[in-house]
Amino acid sequence: NAGVIQTPRHKVTGKGQEATLWCEPISGHSAVFWYRQTIVQGLEFLTYFRNQAPIDDSGMPKERFSAQMPNQSHSTLKIQSTQPQDSAVYLCASSDTGGAEQFFGPGTRLTVL
Amino acid sequence: AQSVTQPDARVTVSEGASLQLRCKYSYSGTPYLFWYVQYPRQGLQLLLKYYSGDPVVQGVNGFEAEFSKSNSSFHLRKASVHWSDSAVYFCVLSYGSSGNKLIFGIGTLLSVKP
Numbered sequence: 287n288a289g290v291i292q293t294p295r296h297k298v299t300g301k302g303q304e305a306t307l308w309c310e311p312i313s314g315h316s317a318v319f320w321y322r323q324t325i326v327q328g329l330e331f332l333t334y335f336r337n338q339a340p341i342d343d344s345g346m347p348k349e350r351f352s353a354q355m356p357n358q359s360h361s362t363l364k365i366q367s368t369q370p371q372d373s374a375v376y377l378c379a380s381s382d383t384g385g386a387e388q389f390f391g392p393g394t395r396l397t398v399l
Numbered sequence: 400a401q402s403v404t405q406p407d408a409r410v411t412v413s414e415g416a417s418l419q420l421r422c423k424y425s426y427s428g429t430p431y432l433f434w435y436v437q438y439p440r441q442g443l444q445l446l447l448k449y450y451s452g453d454p455v456v457q458g459v460n461g462f463e464a465e466f467s468k469s470n471s472s473f474h475l476r477k478a479s480v481h482w483s484d485s486a487v488y489f490c491v492l493s494y495g496s497s498g499n500k501l502i503f504g505i506g507t508l509l510s511v512k513p
Contacts, residue, residue: 290442317499329489329503342499377442386431386450386493388501390442 288312290391292378298397299368307363307394311380318361319388320353323375332376335361368398401426403492405504413512414482420475420507422490431493432473434464437506438486446488449473460484482511 291310299305311318320332322345331345335355346353350368355361365372375395379388402425412418424430431450435443447458454466464475473490490504 319499319501328505331501334499336499379443381499386433386499386501387445387448390435390444392440392442 290378290380290389292376292391292394294394295392296395296397298399300399301369302367305365305368305372305396305398307365307376307378307396309361309363309378309380309391310359311361311378312382312389313359315380315382315389316358317381317388318355319379319381320361320363321377321379323377323393324373329377332363365396368396370398372396373398401492401494401502403490403502403504405488405490405507407507408505409508409510411510411512412480415479418475418477418480418484418509420488420490420509422473422475422504424471424473424490424492426492426494428494430473432464432466433491433493433501434458434462434473434475435489435491436486437489443489446475480509480511482513485509485511 293308316337318335323329333343333346333353334341338355350366353363375393377393379390381388404423433448434446436446437443446462447456449456449466457463462477466473487506487508489506492502
């Protein structure tokens with residue numbers, strides 16, 4: 287079991303460019319979660335899929351951020367027109383119960399110059 | 400509203416000493432509580448969890464935590480720390496109808512002096 291895989295581990299973009307982050311959940315897990323981690327805000331929930339369907343996106347910024355789960359083996363988080371304040375570590379987690387115990391990937395560190 | 404408070408941003412202890420990291424939560428329902436650890440440049444790893452039953456739960460690497468409903472607390476303890484325990488520790492509350500929403504404390508940076 288390779289655990290949750292996130293790619294790339296590091297991404298640097300220029301202001302205004304697009305960033306796409308990838309997450310491969312643990313095989314057989316039905317739920318995928320995205321979080322953002324910054325020094326100032328700590329860990330914040332962004333969005334959640336269960337069985338590939340979007341369930342809760344209450345933490346997603348209303349503009350420029352979108353997430354998809356086209357199949358059970360991967361999810362993407364896309365940030366359009368990146369801004370310096372988007373710089374953070376983006377964590378993906380998966381769960382086999384859709385609930386409390388979540389397994390986290392190593393994160394993608396996004397730096398927007 | 401739900402919240403998790405870790406009052407100590409940073410704790411420094413000597414190797415071999417005992418440890419307690421504090422966590423207070425606020426939630427009107429039945430809480431599911433976790434402690435996760437984050438080593439440098441790594442993702443979060445689950446240390447232990449509390450759902451119900453015995454208020455003292457055992458975790459990996461000699462960690463344990465005690466749930467107190469009266470104090471709304473879930474403190475993490477270890478009898479004797481090792482330098483490799485140096486990391487950031489997060490207290491986490493799970494809530495929602497499916498328990499799928501997690502609220503993280505700000506984290507406590509533990510530094511173990513050799």
